Amino acid sequence: MNFLDSKIPAGPLAEKWTKYKAEQKLVNPANKRKLDIIVIGTGLAGASAAASFGELGFNVKVFCIQDSPRRAHSIAAQGGINAAKNYPNDGDSVQRLFNDTIKGGDYRAREANVYRLAEVSNSIIDQCVAQGVPFARDYSGLLANRSFGGAQVSRTFYARGQTGQQLLLGAYGALSKEIEKGTVKMYPRREMMDLVVVDGRARGVIVRNLVTGELERYSAHAVVIASGGYGRVFYLSTNAMSSNGSAIWQCYKKGACMANPCFTQIHPTCIPVHGDYQSKLTLMSESLRNDGRIWVPKDAEKARLLREGKIKATDIPEDERDYYLERRYPSFGNLVPRDVASRAAKERCDAGYGVNNTGRAVYLDFKEAIQRLGKQAVEEKYGNLFEMYERIVDENPYVTPMMIYPAVHYTMGGLWVDYELQTTVKGLFAAGEVNFSDHGANRLGASALMQGLSDGYFVLPYTMQNYLADQINEKPLDENLPQFEEAELAVRQRITRILSINGDIVTDNIHRRLGRIMWEKVGMSRTEQSLKEAIEEIKALRKEFWTRVKVPNVEGMNTELEKALRVADFLEMGELIARDALMRNESCGGHFREEYQTPDGEAQRDDEHYAFVAAYEFQGVDNEPILHKEELKFENVELKQRNYK
């Protein structure tokens, strides 16, 4: 048997999930009460999964890093959530959503998973409306839709520019209901420190109580990791400050394979970087590309004057503006997928047409939309985003075009999972951004929310039962087993080691430098040379961390220690990302290797050699991991060069 058994059900694509559900094992209500499930993270995937498990009757223990489950970073998603409802009657269908997602992911996602995602998308919208999520509506009282990048239909449901917030609060409500009922026990301000594996199965976790600093042990029959993506390996990103890759990394070190780690998404519309002390970047929703037009000056000299502040954007007449996305991609225009839009912005800036004092920005202009729709209509659609922009940049985007630049936003890669969302460690499941399965090499806008809720509400409640049906005779584990002792001891030693360095540089300093290496050498475009350099530089930086970092040794709450533990993991993860990017001698989606491009600068895939999922098996921090390959079979779509022209 292949090491990576994807367990894709047999039969036609459209019938696989139905067939799976009809044939899977179930757990009867009396047995459900005897089974414990641990969920790490309370974002869309974690909260929806935990609530659904609780409703089914399992005992659920949920952990989150923040003070409340409502603060998970799903809350910051702005633009919307996709579904194949076809309410606008514009030609959408499950099949089309599937096609768009596979194509958008540049043919590096697993067909069966993507089809299931498209299939359950409609149920998600029904569920959220029933929970009281106040989606945007038109005057008929029915739900409104808008379009997003990579699609020619309007299939995105939204709640102003706060869709993630509203969906998360819906899931948080469902979770709160189960907490009140007692089926779910909530543990806030806890961070997962290690996975406990007993006889080859995930059976518990070690967490750190962030308030007391104590380590705690919890056992269960299964563990779900839903702790989000690892974009903060780049330091600057649109992720929240506490977003991290450590839960993923501990699982990787305990035997779960890490898949396609180099597939990271650089979002095209973020507020540009302004200074060294900057802690994070702010996204401007992709929905802005519905009405905003992206441009730079046609004349590089004018761009220079703009950079030097000698002229203003509004001084550039219409015929001197280069609407480069509309020029290069006439059929999708400003709504090309994220990877394409990001690279095009970088290309223009590299060529000397960038604006802002840094030269690292392009314009996103609403002048035409304001003329066409009126200021009020624009304000109604995007008001809160415009306000947010003005707050940060101190410029009024109704008058002066916005400046945007790409920033790290999402990680398509993650823990390898089979069709059941189970990792290579039995009983360890991964949901939402943590897993790799649905977005291939590039995620389409408004698909992250869809996937998180799909995994939590409609996939895991089924597949988890199929696993737990075989566990009904297992008693809850004793948390004093040697496996728990050893795991806790290892964490304790790691903490002691960090605290004892007492060096001369702060964690953020090293994190910032890691971010700079990642962004410059493993970022929007990569070369064999840049990646090789990055691997060496990361190794050196890791050494520096373990000899020079200074973390205050205080009892109880120690936020610097939290950061240091996360950065220690990022320093290992960054190397794996670079290795994966170096291995993949092709360009696809968000992974762009300069050596592999078409004559007109588009990503050049190599389907003959690289149509596989790269899954890495840990072999020790200083050893190369083993690469396992899951061949991707495309039986329902034809592999084509993506064309958005």
Add this chain to the structure above:
Amino acid sequence: MNIKLKIWRQRNATSKGKFVEYQLNDVPAEASFLEMLDILNEQLVLKGEDPVTFDHDCREGICGACGLYINGHPHGRFKNTTTCQLHMRKFKDGDTITVEPWRSEAFPIIKDLMVDRSALDKLIQAGGYISVHTGGVPDANAIPINKHNADLAMDAASCIGCGACVAACKNGSAMLFVGAKVSQFALLPQGQVESADRVQKMVARMDALGFGSCSNTYACQAECPKGISVTNIARMNRQFLAAKIAEPIKK
């Protein structure tokens, strides 16, 4: 710019706290308030001192984690602004800035500027949801909802749960927080089924958790970073009264 900070420092929930003064120089005007604290903390760590602990996460004004009392106002004195969205350009060179944690009986201090707001979660657990379970719900377009009401529900649902309303209130009341959640569902047909139960349970929980009552100063509305309106409190009061008369729940 150069500023002087007066920051509340408190080792843990049981110890006694005090103001400590810090001089911070060369703060970039574009930095956010929290980035300014990052700069301070970096200096403290290098000096071998314990950095200032505060809650923060998304740093884009939506997660509700941050919340500092700045110069006597929750999230500072600027309208519709969370602490993380406040930029140093709003201050002047040479300013003294006083930074305190949320002060409310329902929010005990954990450390320095970080407080325990789990009482807000407990309020939601009392009934701040529609009790549907996953699956088996009607089609999303089965029930049309008047756009005006849907928009008002969205206004109410915009609450980020930061607790500024409680911190701003001289009574430490959570009426705006609860009113917003009750209103969101009161305005939607899906919320009607449980509305009488919901409002009574949430109000009862509010009292049990030690939140004060409302004396209509509207400080909550004035300080809410999301501009949640006190009309939501009025709507909750109407709901509560109607429910008490028509469908009182058993104690």
